[in-house]
Amino acid sequence: MLKGTAAGLGSLTIALGEFGSAWARSEKVNDPILVVFELSGGNDGLNTIVPFSDDAYYRLRPTIGIRQEHLLRLDDDWGFNPGLVGLERLWRDGQLAIVHGCGYDRPSFSHFASMAYWHTAAPNSGDEFGWFGRLADAMAPEPRTNFLINIDTSQSLAVKSRLHTPVVFNDPERFKRNALLQEKKILNRVDIRPRDNATLEYLNAVALSARESSALVRQAWASYETPIDYGIAPTQFKKVAACIAAGLPTQLYYVAFPNNAFDTHVQQNDHHQRLLSYASDAVHGFIRDMERIGKANRVVVLIFSEFGRRALENSNLGTDHGTANIMLAVGHPVSGGHYGRPPSLTELDEGDNLIHTTDFRQVYATTIDGWIKPGAAKTVLKGDFGILPIFGS
Numbered sequence: 001m002l003k004g005t006a007a008g009l010g011s012l013t014i015a016l017g018e019f020g021s022a023w024a025r026s027e028k029v030n031d032p033i034l035v036v037f038e039l040s041g042g043n044d045g046l047n048t049i050v051p052f053s054d055d056a057y058y059r060l061r062p063t064i065g066i067r068q069e070h071l072l073r074l075d076d077d078w079g080f081n082p083g084l085v086g087l088e089r090l091w092r093d094g095q096l097a098i099v100h101g102c103g104y105d106r107p108s109f110s111h112f113a114s115m116a117y118w119h120t121a122a123p124n125s126g127d128e129f130g131w132f133g134r135l136a137d138a139m140a141p142e143p144r145t146n147f148l149i150n151i152d153t154s155q156s157l158a159v160k161s162r163l164h165t166p167v168v169f170n171d172p173e174r175f176k177r178n179a180l181l182q183e184k185k186i187l188n189r190v191d192i193r194p195r196d197n198a199t200l201e202y203l204n205a206v207a208l209s210a211r212e213s214s215a216l217v218r219q220a221w222a223s224y225e226t227p228i229d230y231g232i233a234p235t236q237f238k239k240v241a242a243c244i245a246a247g248l249p250t251q252l253y254y255v256a257f258p259n260n261a262f263d264t265h266v267q268q269n270d271h272h273q274r275l276l277s278y279a280s281d282a283v284h285g286f287i288r289d290m291e292r293i294g295k296a297n298r299v300v301v302l303i304f305s306e307f308g309r310r311a312l313e314n315s316n317l318g319t320d321h322g323t324a325n326i327m328l329a330v331g332h333p334v335s336g337g338h339y340g341r342p343p344s345l346t347e348l349d350e351g352d353n354l355i356h357t358t359d360f361r362q363v364y365a366t367t368i369d370g371w372i373k374p375g376a377a378k379t380v381l382k383g384d385f386g387i388l389p390i391f392g393s
Contacts, residue, residue: 149168172242231278244293365384
């Protein structure tokens, strides 16, 4: 934590000193916002966007394959899982892009390894920092207060940054430093005036930033009111909406569906449909809320999972860890439609898994260069992966 203290201290102190102006400045610009939504556990893409016109789908899944009459039809070949009512509405409005066949070479079937690959955008290797954290560094080469927010029970590797300290919280009302009564006076005495001790100066600056950020998040949540329905389980999207509505200068939000919920090995269909309905309703509600407050043209949501499921159903009427999957981009700036080449259901790998057709980093690159920071993808992702015309050619 103390590495590079002397080099980074000046900019951090300046950022903290201009905290009030940064807050006001956020209301005067229309900087783009990116929200990444992680469907943790390995969402089954084949039963999310269903290729009902392909007979091979029903041969692979004679029991859990969803029949055409139960689907929310997209077109002549594809249908939404019946739980995706909210996303189906966004599709009809041209605000949903579906990218098929996303994955990477030599895929891992471990939740932890595969998620680490997606978090760092470095499959079968690794990186000290997350791709979202590296993106923050590319967007803001000097630390900015409240620039990067991770709403979850713990910090994701994806938001680990060389320059920025992400704001991490789960419950806004409890987002504050807890201490014994005897300790509180000391903890509240934060002073970042220049001192001879650079390490102490740095720690005080971080403490002040944390204290001010937590106060602003609690204030944003307490003052947030909306008539928009986010569904039964709004996940973290209401909290993101509260921060945006309050004018926080955050451009990068990272949220996750809790508890590895999409790991559907047993009796999948009913459970999976419920999970998708929770996620879909929350995203739909969020987009409609952004329309309500006039921010819809600023916001894009990128949705992914660490892997798909095996093409064959298992004996427990579920699916096991697989490979290629869909990714979704949602929002007014998105050109809705199908992107990428769907993987073949008849030409599987030796483990009866789908062979990916789109490197997931191409979707990251598309979102970076097409939306949030044009020209930064090659640096952030440490390679050239090309882009898809999701945000225009």
